[in-house]
Amino acid sequence: AQSVSQHNHHVILSEAASLELGCNYSYGGTVNLFWYVQYPGQHLQLLLKYFSGDPLVKGIKGFEAEFIKSKFSFNLRKPSVQWSDTAEYFCAVTLENTGKLIFGQGTTLQVKP
Amino acid sequence: NAGVTQTPKFQVLKTGQSMTLQCAQDMNHEYMSWYRQDPGMGLRLIHYSVGAGITDQGEVPNGYNVSRSTTEDFPLRLLSAAPSQTSVYFCATLKNRGQRVQYFGPGTRLTVT
Numbered sequence: 001a002q003s004v005s006q007h008n009h010h011v012i013l014s015e016a017a018s019l020e021l022g023c024n025y026s027y028g029g030t031v032n033l034f035w036y037v038q039y040p041g042q043h044l045q046l047l048l049k050y051f052s053g054d055p056l057v058k059g060i061k062g063f064e065a066e067f068i069k070s071k072f073s074f075n076l077r078k079p080s081v082q083w084s085d086t087a088e089y090f091c092a093v094t095l096e097n098t099g100k101l102i103f104g105q106g107t108t109l110q111v112k113p
Numbered sequence: 114n115a116g117v118t119q120t121p122k123f124q125v126l127k128t129g130q131s132m133t134l135q136c137a138q139d140m141n142h143e144y145m146s147w148y149r150q151d152p153g154m155g156l157r158l159i160h161y162s163v164g165a166g167i168t169d170q171g172e173v174p175n176g177y178n179v180s181r182s183t184t185e186d187f188p189l190r191l192l193s194a195a196p197s198q199t200s201v202y203f204c205a206t207l208k209n210r211g212q213r214v215q216y217f218g219p220g221t222r223l224t225v226t
Contacts, residue, residue, distance in 0.1 A: 009153065032213045044156075044203065044217040051213060090155055097143045099163070099207050100171070101215055103155035 002027045004093050004106035013081050014112050021076040021107050023091030030096040033074040035065055036103075047089070050074065061085070083113045095109045117203050117218035125224045126194040134189040134221050136204030142216075144207035145187040149173065149200040150220075156203060160180050162187055194225045 007022035025031060048059025053068040054070040065076045074091060090102040120135045136145065139196040146161035150169075158171030162181040176198060178190040191198060 004155075006155075011208075036217075043219045046214060049214060056168075060205070092156075094213065099209075099212075099215075100158060100161065101156070101205070103148075105153055105155045110119075 002093065004102050004103050004104040006089075006091050006107050007048065007054070008107045009052050009105065010108045012030045012110045012112065015083055016080045016109075019076070019078040019081045019085075019109070021089055021091075021109075023074045023076065023104055024072050025091075025102075026072065027093065027095060032094045032096060032102070033065075035059065035063070035074075035076050035090040036090045036092060037087050038090070043088070046091075047076070049081070069112060072075055081109070083111045085109060086111045114123060114143075117204055117206055117216050119202075119218040121221060122219070123222050125226065126191075127226055128195060130194050131190070131192050132194065133191075134202055134204075134223070135191050136187045136189065136218060137185055138187075138204075138206045138216075139182060139185065139204060140208070140216070142206035143184070143209045144212075145181065146171070146205050146207075147177070147179065147187070147189045148203045148205060149198075150203060151200050151214075159189065159202075191223075194223075196225045199225045 011047045034048040036044045037047045050057045050067045058064045089107045092101045117138045143164045147159040148156040150156045157173045160179040162168045201223045205215040209210045
């Protein structure tokens with residue numbers, strides 16, 4: 001069965017530190033890749049997405065992610081985090097044309113001011 | 114456009130009670146789905162629908178029923194609530210199966226005692 005794995009369950013950083021959250025998926029076919037963010041008390045928002053083309057994608061609020069097909073990975077990065085980035089981050093995958101989202105377990109990011 | 118709306122926002126049930134979580138969308142999206150969010154498990158697909166009159170099971174369908182009589186509405190029914198169904202429930206829509214970005218509602222927090 002297809003699955004998505006996020007390596008870090010809880011990350012604590014100080015402001016201005018760099019962030020990298022790992023995401024791996026298991027599926028050999030064509031996938032669409034997403035990172036969603038859920039700020040405290042709010043619903044899911046799309047952070048960035050990858051469908052095809054340049055494997056380095058940029059999203060909102062200075063986030064970026066790199067798709068490495070050979071590693072089945074889609075890691076999220078931000079050079080310098082802010083306190084307002086405190087949230088839960090979810091990696092998700094859809095198998096092309098199925099419309100079903102498969103989520104990772106989520107990573108809680110806490111940024112200390 | 115209101116987008117995706119969910120009611121209620123919060124609900125407390127006793128074991129054995131029944132209730133319906135409502136999801137409505139005004140974007141004329143064909144595809145609708147229900148997810149539940151549990152700590153450390155990400156979001157898991159409960160049921161989904163690719164159009165009015167068509168529903169199918171997701172990853173965790175047991176204990177839930179759905180129907181899709183109109184394009185706009187996709188209610189989720191708990192026939193006999195159990196404590197294991199304590200969770201946050203999200204409805205999501207997709208314009209059609211060929212599109213790739215899903216839109217999430219604000220969620221319903223359900224507690225079963």
